[in-house]
Amino acid sequence: MLEKESLQMIANSREPFRVLLVKPWQPTLQRIACPQLGLLYLASTLRQTFGSDVEVRLLDLMVNQQRYYEARDVLKEFRPHVVGLSALNWEAEESGRFAQMTQSEFPGTIVAIGGPFAHRNTRKICATGVYDWIFDGEADWSFPIACQRWFRGDKTMDDIVGLTWRAAPDEPFTNNSDVLQLGGKKPVGVIDDLDAIPLPAWDLIDFDRYAKVRNFMSLLKGKRYAPIFTSRGCPYLCTYCHDIFGKQFRFRSPENVAAEVALLRSRGVDEIQIVDDIFNMNPPRMKAVCRAIEPYRMHVTFPNGLRFDILDEEGCDALVRAGTYGACVAIETITPRLQELIKKHLRVERAQQAIRWMADRGVLVRGFFMLGFPTETREEIEATVAYAVKSELAQAYFFDVVPQPGTPLYDLAYQESPAALESQTLQEYNARNGFYSVAYGVNMQAVKKWAYIRFFVLSPRRWVKLIRMMPWKNFVAEFRDFLAILLYRKRIENEPLPEALLPLSRLYTADDEALTSAQTQRKKRTQRAVPSLT
Numbered sequence: 001m002l003e004k005e006s007l008q009m010i011a012n013s014r015e016p017f018r019v020l021l022v023k024p025w026q027p028t029l030q031r032i033a034c035p036q037l038g039l040l041y042l043a044s045t046l047r048q049t050f051g052s053d054v055e056v057r058l059l060d061l062m063v064n065q066q067r068y069y070e071a072r073d074v075l076k077e078f079r080p081h082v083v084g085l086s087a088l089n090w091e092a093e094e095s096g097r098f099a100q101m102t103q104s105e106f107p108g109t110i111v112a113i114g115g116p117f118a119h120r121n122t123r124k125i126c127a128t129g130v131y132d133w134i135f136d137g138e139a140d141w142s143f144p145i146a147c148q149r150w151f152r153g154d155k156t157m158d159d160i161v162g163l164t165w166r167a168a169p170d171e172p173f174t175n176n177s178d179v180l181q182l183g184g185k186k187p188v189g190v191i192d193d194l195d196a197i198p199l200p201a202w203d204l205i206d207f208d209r210y211a212k213v214r215n216f217m218s219l220l221k222g223k224r225y226a227p228i229f230t231s232r233g234c235p236y237l238c239t240y241c242h243d244i245f246g247k248q249f250r251f252r253s254p255e256n257v258a259a260e261v262a263l264l265r266s267r268g269v270d271e272i273q274i275v276d277d278i279f280n281m282n283p284p285r286m287k288a289v290c291r292a293i294e295p296y297r298m299h300v301t302f303p304n305g306l307r308f309d310i311l312d313e314e315g316c317d318a319l320v321r322a323g324t325y326g327a328c329v330a331i332e333t334i335t336p337r338l339q340e341l342i343k344k345h346l347r348v349e350r351a352q353q354a355i356r357w358m359a360d361r362g363v364l365v366r367g368f369f370m371l372g373f374p375t376e377t378r379e380e381i382e383a384t385v386a387y388a389v390k391s392e393l394a395q396a397y398f399f400d401v402v403p404q405p406g407t408p409l410y411d412l413a414y415q416e417s418p419a420a421l422e423s424q425t426l427q428e429y430n431a432r433n434g435f436y437s438v439a440y441g442v443n444m445q446a447v448k449k450w451a452y453i454r455f456f457v458l459s460p461r462r463w464v465k466l467i468r469m470m471p472w473k474n475f476v477a478e479f480r481d482f483l484a485i486l487l488y489r490k491r492i493e494n495e496p497l498p499e500a501l502l503p504l505s506r507l508y509t510a511d512d513e514a515l516t517s518a519q520t521q522r523k524k525r526t527q528r529a530v531p532s533l534t
């Protein structure tokens with residue numbers, strides 16, 4: 001850890017403060033990547049805060065498909081003062097390996113972690129001891145402030161909302177935020193004025209490179225694309241939600257969004273992917289944003305962010321006029337009981353109507369379904385699959401339910417089968433032994449394969465539709481992935497975790513901090529046998 005004097009020397013020497021922002025790559029079945037918006041926002045707020053006193057580099061190991069050790073040369077050459085890692089839960093292990101390598105081989109470097117993984121997992125992250133700063137929540141302002149204080153040799157960090165930090169590796173972690181206890185559950189660092197945040201540092205992105213890799217939407221009509229986030233937060237209460245941006249819906253003005261689209265256009269981008277939590281929460285505002293971006297003649301897709309049961313016909317027109325040609329709809333489950341249980345409360349009939357409106361306007365609509373909620377019966381799974389098969393959806397993805405710590409769904413999973421939760425590892429998104437399979441003894445891989453066969457192979461009309469609607473290169477990539485899912489035999493094995501990182505291997509297993517209700521905590525004391533639905 002740098003001492004105050006040496007920090008002062010950096011500040012006095014006019015040497016720029018060097019920050020390396022890193023997206024780790026956890027090997028996956030599918031090669032998928034997109035520019036990392038969170039890090040691009042941090043890059044631009046760092047520049048705004050430091051001016052010419054900062055040098056920021058972005059290292060996206062995901063698009064490069066490089067493991068952590070392949071970044072050694074960059075660390076040696078750039079010698080960052082701060083390394084900032086951004087990770088999803090999924091990437092926790094690889095991020096930990098990167099952090100550990102940095103700590104041991106480049107002592108004195110501050111290692112910071114943020115992003116969805118840092119949300120609600122603070123205590124386990126502290127337990128690894130491989131990070132110095134842990135940021136929970138939106139860090140657009142808090143991260144540059146922490147960097148600036150450090151740069152100036154000022155170690156008073158306790159007032160920085162969302163930050164848990166230690167002054168040196170042998171000192172304890174501390175934070176004094178009211179809302180964030182170590183491992184706290186409430187969203188922190190919520191920013192009200194989104195227009196005040198500078199636009200992402202798009203100059204750090206080589207758009208051609210990303211265009212060559214399969215993206216979030218698996219579609220690319222244009223030459224180059226960029227993801228954009230036009231609002232943050234969502235007031236719905238789905239019990240499985242990671243709740244990254246909190247319940248308060250905040251949005252950028254249409255002018256601010258248009259300014260970003262104009263900037264992207266000037267950089268040769270002709271396609272945008274809108275990835276908000278819920279873009280159409282406020283329908284008049286949604287239409288205003290559509291009108292504002294229309295003149296830029298972008299191709300537009302929605303891999304995320306549209307709730308179909310609040311989409312009216314006028315809204316569909318506005319989206320299509322803005323350039324929309326592909327959209328995903330998260331239906332999750334079709335049965336009223338489960339819609340109630342997961343508190344999504346999707347009005348399926350209305351969503352169905354909006355799917356028709358979009359499809360009639362030539363939009364490729366893809367449905368997302370979650371199979372295997374705790375307490376879900378085989379009949380309920382079948383009802384959801386049958387709905388998908390009969391629907392007008394051009395594509396469907398069937399996902400395993402992964403109960404996330406700190407969510408009400410996790411409590412329910414705990415009540416159903418603590419043993420099944422105990423068996424979960426971080427790699428479970430495409431696993432053979434997901435929660436449902438272990439809890440109820442159902443082979444979910446087989447269930448999902450059969451669902452895909454019914455949806456695609458036994459519905460030739462979809463092939464015709466997809467060939468007509470999908471750019472051919474995307475069609476080929478999708479077909480390859482479809483085969484991979486059907487033929488998939490072995491899981492991706494990762495090397496064993498170093499001892500320091502072992503707390504991460506238990507990220508999904510039950511502990512008191514992850515259980516949200518007192519009732520479940522009581523139940524935790526009386527472990528139950530694994531129940532069976534058959």
Ligand code: B12
Pocket residue numbers: 026028032033034035036037038039041042083084085086087088089090112113114115116117135137138139140143215216227229241242243244245275276277304399429
């Ligand atoms: C675009 C996207 C993707 C993209 C890129 C992901 C990425 N950014 O790394 C891709 C397609 C790769 C993707 C894949 C997956 N995704 Co995704 N994705 C999203 C989505 C829709 C938007 C992300 C985004 O751009 N946010 C906007 C930016 C501004 O926010 P941000 O990145 O969180 O950054 C802010 C803070 O978190 C923080 N921060 C972030 N990084 C850092 C780093 C430092 C050092 C600091 C200090 C702060 C900090 O400051 C930033 C600015 O405020 C989110 C939903 C959401 N609401 O965020 C889901 C989300 C991130 N995805 C999720 C999931 C589950 C997945 C998958 C595992 C899904 C699956 N079943 O396969 C896969 C991962 C598999 C893989 N590795 O390929 C979950 C993650 C949950 C979790 N706790 O891990 C989310 C939250 C969706 C959800 N609500 O469930 N996804």
Ligand code: SF4
Pocket residue numbers: 234235236237238240241242243277278
């Ligand atoms: S609609 Fe999406 S973002 Fe909103 S609560 Fe549900 S899962 Fe979370």
